[in-house]
């Protein structure tokens with residue numbers, strides 16, 4: 645199984661004392677054109693390197709600050725790109 649971790653946002657509204665996210669006050673997010681380019685490269689990789697499952701994980705910062713619309717759009721993009729039945733199952 646392959647696991648992909650997208651560090652999609654630096655921003656965070658918490659202040660945990662153990663936190664290692666240095667830029668948590670910056671409004672940096674992974675834009676959709678970057679996400680789309682990454683997924684195209686993953687798709688190219690998967691054509692030649694089959695795996696049964698892929699896990700996509702979003703990480704931050706606080707990823708909930710991206711909002712539900714961001715994730716809905718990301719899911720739609722993933723569904724569109726990986727609807728081909730010959731590619732691995734998404735988890």
Ligand code: SF4
Nearest residue numbers: 656658659660663705
């Ligand atoms: S990024 Fe995570 S660990 Fe850091 S302050 Fe936010 S919730 Fe806490």
